Amino acid sequence: MSSSVQFIDGSWAAGKGKLFKSIDPARNEVVWSGEAADESQVDAAVMAARKAFPEWSQRSFDERLAICKRFSELLGENKEALARTMAEETGKPIWETRTEVGAMIGKVAISEKAYHERTGTVENDMPGAKAFIRHKPHGVVAVYGPYNFPGHLPNGHIVPALIAGNTVVFKPSELTPKVAEFSVKLWEKAGIPAGVLNLVQGEVETGKALSVHPQIDGLYFTGSSNTGHLLHKQFGGRPDKILALEMGGNNPLIVTNVSDVDAAVHNIVQSAYITSGQRCTCARRLFIEAGEKGQAVLDRLVEVTKNIVVDDYEADPQPFMGAMISAKAAAGMADAQSELLRLGGKSLVKLTHRDPQTGFVTPGIVDVTGVENIPDEEYFGPLLKVYRFSSLDEAIKEANNTRYGLSAGILCDDEATYRYFFKHIRAGIVNWNKPITGASSAAPFGGIGASGNHRASAYYAADYCSYPVASVEASSMTMPESLAPGLKF
C-alpha cells in the first residue's frame, strides 16, 4: 500500500510519481519508502501555497510567530525521536544529531530577532510628512534542502520565510525524506494553516517541476554548487523572482607559527572531519608551513587522524564520525583519493571505504604539495589535502586560488598575522584560531564566488524573505508655499 508522504494543502497524500527509498547508510537498511510527487502534485502544492498566501501574510506578526514558537517547543518535546531519525537516515552519531535539533530549536528566536533588526519598520520625520521603511513578504517560496543537515538547513529558510509572511513549498533532499516528514508533522501539530507549508517529496524530477513552476515567487536553495548553478541559469532573465543560493566550498585553513600543537590539531580535525567531512564549511585544503614547526603539527595531525573513531550512530561510546550519507558517496571519496594519488599526491593517512554496502570511511590526508592540476572541486567527505608553504603570501595566494569562497581560517599565535590574512583572504566566513565549521546562526552565513549568489543565510535570511517598501505619508494635503516653474493654480 502506498504511504501518504506528500503534505499538500493541509492533507497527507500518497505520491503519484515513482517509488524511492531512504537507506540507513550505517546498517544498509531501508528506513523509509514512498512515491515521489509528480508534476500535478507539485502544481497542487504551489497553488495551495498561492491560495493560502493572502490570509497568512495578513495575519499579525505575533500570530505567525506563535505558531513558529509552538513548533520550536514541539522540537524540544520530540528531540530524542527526531535526533534518532536524523541519525538513522544520515549516519551521523546521535551526539551530533542532538546538536542539529538544538540548532533547529534556536532558529525561531534568532529569526524573530533578525526579522526586527534586518527588516523591521523604520520611521523618520520629514517636513509635513513621515517617511517609513517597511517590508513585505514575496509570496510563495520554494525551499530546497541538502542531506547533510536535513533538519537544520531547510529550517533555516522555512522559519524566516514563514515569520515574514511567505507561504512555502518544501522539497527536501531525496536522501532524507524521513526527517523532512517528521519535521513537517511537527509543523502540522503546531497548527500551521492548510497550504502555508507544503511538502513535496521526490528525486530530481520533483525538484525540477518545482523550480520551473511559474507561480513561485522565489527559491531558497542549500545544496551542491552544480545544482545551484543550474538553478541560477534557469532563473536568468527573471528579475521578478528571488533566488538565494547556499552552495559548497573548497575551503582553506592555514597553520603558521602555533605554540599549542594539540590545540591546532584539534581545530584542524574539527574543521576537516566533523560530520565525516560533510559540511559545506569543512576545511578541504590545509596549508602548513615548511620546516620543523610545521612538520610537528603535521606529524601530530597524522597520529590523531589515525585514531579518530568511526562507528555506528548508536555505538557506546560514541564515535567522532558516523557513516557518510551513502555507500555511493563513500565510494566517491575513495575514488577522489585515488585521483589525487594518480596526479602525484602522497598519502599520509589512507581514507578507507570499509564495506562497499555502507557509508563508513576512515578519514584521509593526502599531501599535494607541488602537484599540478589539482581539481578545484569540493570533495564532500573526510579527505584533507595538505600543501606545505614557505611564505604566508604564497599560502594566501594559493588559498584564494579557488572559484569558491565559503569559509577560511588561520591558526597562528600572532594577531598581526591574522589581520594580514583577514585583509587578503576572500571568503564569507573568516576565522582565527577556531574551527572553520560550526558557523553561528546569529551571524550571516554565505560565501562568494561559486559558493553563493550574495544572499547570505542564517541571520541575514530575513533579507531574502521580504522586500523593502519605502513610503512617504501625510495625513492631509496642503499646497506648497511656492510652485514649480510653469505651474499655474
Ligand SMILES: NC(=O)C1=CN([C@@H]2O[C@H](COP(=O)(O)OP(=O)(O)OC[C@H]3O[C@@H](n4cnc5c(N)ncnc54)[C@H](O)[C@@H]3O)[C@@H](O)[C@H]2O)C=CC1
Ligand atoms: N553553503 C551551504 O549553506 C551548504 C551547502 N551544502 C552543499 O550541499 C551539497 C550536498 O547536498 P546535496 O543534497 O548533495 O545537494 P544537491 O544539489 O544534490 O541537492 C539539493 C536539492 O536540490 C534538488 N535538485 C537536484 N538537482 C536538481 C535540479 N536539476 N533541479 C531542481 N532541483 C534539483 C535535490 O533533489 C535536492 O532537493 C554539498 O555540495 C554541500 O557543499 C550543504 C550544506 C550547506
Ligand SMILES: O=C(O)CCC(=O)N[C@@H](CCC(=O)O)C(=O)O
Ligand atoms: O544556518 C545557520 O543557522 C548557521 C550556519 C550553519 O549551521 N552552518 C553549519 C553547517 C554547514 C553546512 O551546511 O554544511 C556549519 O558551519 O558547520
